[in-house]
Amino acid sequence: MTDLWISFSVLGLVLLLSELTRRVAARIFPGDYQIYLLEAACTFQLCSCTHELKLLGESVQLEPHIGLTITYIVTLIHLATFRGASCNASGALESFCRGNSSFRSALVLIAFQFGAGVAAQHFVAVVWSLGLSDVHLRHQRFGFRCFDPLGGTVLEAAAVELACGFIIQAAVMHIHKLDERLKAHFIAAVITGLVFTGGSISGAIFNPVLAFSVQFPCSGHTYLEYCFVYWLGPISGVASCILLFEKIVPFLSGKCTIRLDVTAAKKQKTQ
Template sequence: MEAGGREEEERYEYLIISGADELKEGGGGKLRSSITSAPCETPGLELICSRLDLASSGVEQQQPPVHPRLLPGRGGKSVNMSADVSVSLSVLVGIIVLSEATRRCVTRALADTGLCVYAVELVSTFQLCCCTHELKLLSEVGGIEPRLALTFTYLASVVHALTFSGAIGNPSGTLEHAYHARLSSGCALRRIACQFAAAAAARAAVPVLWSMGWSGLHVRHKLLGFQCISPIHAPLHEAAAVESACAFAVQTAITHTRSMEEKYRVHAVAAVITTAVYTGGKVTGAVFNPALAFSTQFPCRGSSFLDYSLVYWLGPLLGMMSSVLLFDKLVPALMRKSSTLHLPLDVKKET
């Protein structure tokens, strides 16, 4: 099929899915007149074309049933959404279980080598990216309530933290570890390479999973060609500032909770992540992870690679660096200066 015809068909499929309410309100003529009749030859869409033609002509008739996976009606919307959420949750659980099993296998197989940490980094970042793809689909295409989406974000953050087995899953966090000499520079670079490799693998694997059509949500997304729109809804400098602020908040939370017990720390950090997603989600999607953004945001249409790089790579890196420099350099210097000012005069002369 020619490129123009394919774009016309994809546009038509989008109108069919997103324009169900307009059809019920008598807007079928507007929809039908905005496209050609060629896409109606697509198998499974003839019935919907006839409904659009009838709506445009004003003929009253009893609407024949359409498969809910193609055109969910208002009456079954909550039922279909519940089914979609249930399937997506099952997918998330399956990804986490398979990833955990893989982590344990590679840990045993590579225990006597130096490759274990890199294998765990690969698997854990793959888990993070795949789960985020599914949650992003639920939120953007499935249209679940924001409160439910934030709840899933919180729970996913807790589960990832508990199952990562020492993996970092974030290039910015890896650089922070290297800065504090917890990792060598070579180890940090290899971990970052693993993170981006896993992000690319998840980016390629998730459409294959969705193409199986396990839920109506997956089927609708497949009809749209697995396309997504750029989540950047602000000028680039503002979007980069939002990503930087989110990364700053999360890095600060990670830094100041290191002394807490792990069972409490994961919930504290997850709460900060969820708050950051709630605050910046409408502007950039609030990813604040360069590898995760490469997997979930870079394939979306509407912005260039350079735009995405500035927002999702440079922004989080600046946010992480700002947090580290603030609490490692600036705050200790201010505290030393403040303590010096409060010393007795004779002590100041001696110092």
Template sequence: MSADVAVSLAVLVGVVALSDVIRRPLCGLLAGTSMRAYAAELVSTFQLCCCTHELQLLSEVGVVPAGVSLTLTYLAAVTHGLTFRGATGNPIGTLAHAYRARISGVSALLRIACQFAAARAARAAVQVIWGRGLSGLHARHALSGFRCASAIRAPLHAAACVELACAFAVQTAVTHARGLRDRYRVHATAAVITSVVCAGGSVTGAVFNPALAFSTLFGCTGSSTAEYCVVYWVGPLLARFCHSSCRNGVLCADLRQSVSSVTIGRHEEEVRHQQHVTGRAQTTRRRQLYVTFFPPVDCNLKKVMAISGHFIRYKSCQKAVQNYSAGVPKLCPLRATD
């Protein structure tokens, strides 16, 4: 590993550590107040933009291979997900929270203002770090006046569509990974971000974050500010609109299916109840008819059995008399006492 890469990795670790040292006590001090969210957005967006500046410098100059650059992107995404403490660092994510009524419109605008302020501060901070000349890469970049080139390498409409697709993929992944545990959700989201950067990085840089684009790309030569706004602001906004529309459509379909299931269930329950009532009525009617044609006899069981016994003995004696008359005497089972 070259000295330039080692210095860049040290800068990344230092930025993350410094941001976390500032964020933890600041969020703890402002806990329970609305200022905590603004402080978290400031520090987290600053961390995100500084790390992206350093990674972009490494990848553009070509000091590291593409595979190593993607690995660093994945590790940076995991680190951001574990340290942001509820902050989004993305105006599109903040607008999504406002759309779902999780935060108010005023709060969303204040958070977006904090994100863009942190993005501008991060750009100034990395220029100060690069101006120190900690590595040959930093010194050469400082001598060039921190010059950067546009990442748009396609027609305007195609570039906007690429950013739209990248933002839509990431927002969908974040939505579906929300129910996972934090340790799984962070890695799943980081994997999707890395895949999107690999797919669209050669066309637009795959930024899909207006504040991050404002910090890293606005002012670079090769494209105008209006083109940057169309690609990196309008594209993610349209992705947010498409994602919300699709999600609402799915929710409406699920709601209709649930209502239909409840209606069908109630109808089936009513039919079963009606069949049960009809069956009971038919059973009652059969009992009434049986009682009408076969009325019950109120008698003693012992008397019935005694009468049956006498009848049986009588029939036996009668048969014995008939046999005696025929010349074959038989013993009569009926005693004299009977």
């Protein structure tokens, strides 16, 4: 139980540092610089918290309902503090493809996200080296190494990441139909469900930046295999979701409508 509370304290420290950075950025830096620093602070928060929670989950035998409850609550905190930041390279690419941002802006944003992911790696290593808990001490003795994060084959893990990317994108695209008070809870519930369903196979990361920070340093597979699973998988899921709901479904709906209109016109002519 002591290890659990120490991990919660680490999460609280990360949240305070990230919130301080967000407030400083909002007051001092104008325009695009504020957006970049906001993304960096939020991505740092996401990656650092995930590092700590992953270590806790692998080292302490938590009951499934406790682990899922922690995931749900931490996700709610992220959603409440991110202030619109995506913390996801897929979001930056989507914004560019939709024409909402320039290629340069998207590239700089992604660079800040990956930089924050690397900063999170170094930050948690410093915290773990303090040996605040038995979990941290054991991890320190292993040289802060992590091992094979895949619970299935590379193709199975990539399929899980693709499915997770598709589902979370679909949830985001249709969330406007919900009451404002339910939106954060809905997204948190979806993410928690995905972690429960796909976590044992790929970790259910569905975020290229988060995966680069948390999963890529692990042994067990090559860099290209991790790119295939954690970059190509979720990006393909997001792209296929957008293609389905914004292109294919409207096209088929329009086609069906045309067919119905033609049928009705033929009936009127025969009458």
